[in-house]
Amino acid sequence: METILETKDIKKTYVFDKNIKQDVLKNINIKIKKGEFVSVMGPSGSGKSTLLYNISGMDRITSGNLIFEGNEISGFSENEFSKLRLEKIGFIFQHINFLKNMNIYDNIAFPAYVAKKQSRKEINKKTEELMKKTGIFELAEKDITEVSGGQLQRAGICRALINNPCILFGDEPTGALNSKYANDVMDIICGINKEGTTVLLVTHDIKVALRSERILFMKDGSITGEYHLGKYENEYKKREERLSEWLMKMDF
Ligand SMILES: Nc1ncnc2c1ncn2[C@@H]1O[C@H](COP(=O)(O)OP(=O)(O)OP(=O)(O)O)[C@@H](O)[C@H]1O
16 A cells, blocks of 8 residues: 655654753654554653654654655745645644634634635535534534534544545544543544545544554654554454553553
8 A cells, every 4th residue: 555654764852952852753764554544652751742743744853754645845844834734634633723703614614715725615515514424514603612522623623624635633632522522533533534534643542542453652752563453343342452452562
């Protein structure tokens, strides 16, 4: 299968002052295949979110190579990264940051208005389609303060998908939700993956990781293990046993 995203020896170093540096990502080499569903797990502070932000173009790596759809992008300018994020990348945050003076519908459609790749008619069609798919169509006119956390998270997924990204990143996308909402959100993400979108999530939650086909384990800024679960089917119990056993071996 074709690789959509590859990292070669990427590093991220935070410099606090002249003498204090922290290497948060240390020579990370990963390959994500087109259409794959990958989760990143690991202890708190191991660098999972930093990895996600750096490989999605939200933040800049310190050194190494970042290859997206076969093109080296680590040297991109801010403008080039903005364009790439807008057109090719979807990102679901744990705590969605919506614009306060816009209703849910316009918040979802906003990145499409900015990208100017779709006509108004196409944007409306896509927005409605996504809102129906995630079960929030009736909330279109609502203010962001008038909906539940689970509904807001679904709206965040719609916004992340409005420009038809090739790859969807999520930083603890179910972290702020109760288990019912978390399950619904994961059903939606799995559905999107089945339709062909590559998904890469950071999670602490084994239930979320169980939906993915491959788990990367991070410790102290390095990928220290990976586990192939295979495509999510119905053999939930067996997957849970296998993954729990592996995570125990990884000291998680
Ligand atoms: N902007 C920043 N400036 C300085 N240090 C940072 C910054 N962002 C993260 N760090 C540090 O990098 C390390 C890794 O943080 P990161 O948030 O990536 O870990 P994580 O594995 O996602 O943790 P958690 O599971 O708790 O969210 C931590 O020591 C953190 O303090």
